[in-house]
Amino acid sequence: MGTVLVTSGPGATNTITGIATAFTDSIPMVVISAQVATDKIGEDAFQETDMVGVSRPVVKHSFLIKDPSEIPKTIKQAFYIASTGRPGPVVVDIPKDFTDPAQKFEYSYPDKVKLRSYTPATRGHAGQIKKAVQQLLAAKRPVIYAGGGVIQGNASHLLTELAQRVNYPVTNTLMGLGCYPASDRQFLGMLGMHGTFEANTAMHHADVILAVGARFDDRVTNTPSKFCPSAKIIHIDIDPASISKTITADIPIVGSVDSVLSEMLTLLKESEEMPDGVALADWWKQIDEWRERHGLYTEPRYPTDGDMIMPEDAIKVLHEVTGGEAYVTSDVGQHQMFAAQYYLFDKPRRWINSGGLGTMGFGVPAAMGVQMANRDAVVACVTGEGSVQMCIQELSTCKQYNLPIKIICLNNQALGMVKQWQDMNYGGRHSSSTYEDSLPDFVALTESYGHVGIKVKKHEDLESAMKECFALKDKLVFLDVDVDPNEHVYPMLEAGMSMEDMHLSKDIKTW
């Protein structure tokens, strides 16, 4: 679990964006922040901030320690709250005088945590689970829509087993990528704003949707009133507040995804009923036809003959060179969407990104954390020249802790996603979104930190540069890839319309 230790005041407030990022994506984390000494609290002391107050809207819970004897119990509670139920960040604010080495305090660490007001759901309601299985078996056009909760709940294997048992198509949210193997035929790709044509279209036409550990985020539903008009919705989530928040569930099941999915599997195995084979065959025929028509991997989506490197190709080559086995972190923007679309994640916990909050600057520190926890792993941070500069100083920390992460920078000399929206919705006025001549020389910059920098400009050099980058196993390498500055991310849902209404390219749309 992520644990953060910071000083009071600015140290504490600097964690707020990270805390909010973890909060939105339900990531367990404990932040231990220092506070000024108890006799100074409230006096506007040096480096004093009301950390419990400042962090309140973005934490699962927070504690201000009032007495040193509370520290062990509170730390135990903090880790318990952060990691159970719907996980999230917890802040523990500890006044400085309680850590004074001259002071000695009694220490007792509790065996168990007991909180009368916190009892996270575990097993789902048996009757609801039974109803869900019946609904699922009666489906003619089913889609399984699985999110980050499946990964957080360590239920990827159960989801995969269930989906393969009934042969139903699976789509993943941005946070759920890897919970179902992306290279499997049953996988439709990501859904939502930049989801695949086949995933979004299948959702729109589905008659039963099994939503697992996903929260019907606005980047998925597009327009709630036009969302999946003919679908019965089964929604499994550990957080009761996530159910029927934006989209009303027909069969809500509150419980941990692993327990609910294994109960569903048991019922499916015991059941004498089978899915409707004829209807399912028709449904797959339709999906395959959609996939063939506009799939990311079937339809040529951009010219491949020029010198210019297309960002999609950079991700495809990254996938090839790393054998699909890398831990991939990303920043936020076009490169993030290209990575989500084109790096096929076959395993859970291989894709680490800021999904809900969209925090630029996330990629490099996340890669460092992954590398720190998995010393021998291949860790790639897919970023852009905009995002990477949010936390570029961490190149120094990487040197200090010898973290040989690989930074793959898709350099389009612009905040590409902003620019894309300006192109599409603001008449092409590129206000404050391009860098013109203000970018640093990333190769020189990286080398000044004592790492290796490689620049690649031409398509023909991409693969060899990528290979060179990953061959330098013990070095941090910054691969600065010049990509087509005018490329947009597609498909893209059209605001105010349904999930089947997409831009497929600059000229083609589905409505």
Next chain:
Amino acid sequence: MKRTVALLMENQPGALSRVVGLFSQRGYNIESLIVAATEDPTLSRLTMTTSGDQKVIEQITKQLNKLIDVVKVLDLGESDYVERELLLVKFLHGSINTEVIKALNGEIIFENNELLNIQFVGTSEELDQVLKDLESSNPLEIVRTGASGISSNLKTLTI
């Protein structure tokens, strides 16, 4: 639609700010709020009136339940309940006659040569009407506590 929600929460600093913060953060209204410690000194009881359709009220109770400091939530409007609010009004002596006060079920709780303090108890709607009726007597100052409520069946908000 007006709704009254009651909850028990840990009686400690910060708990109230989490409840109030939730309302502003998620864009829910608080029309009135009343809070005090209970017979169990580790717990406070809070009653608030809010407005929203059924879906909003359901979200509010779910989100309140998620707060670690909140022990139990009861949407009073789900079943029969009674509510009472206290209204205190100050008048210059002579500006209101005692017949009017009596007719409105008011009680004089302080009186000197200069002024009168009068209390009224009733549902929030009843007190709205009382205030309208008092308008012509030119009250100097008006204080309302906000409504408190209790269910009028065996469903109790206790732990």
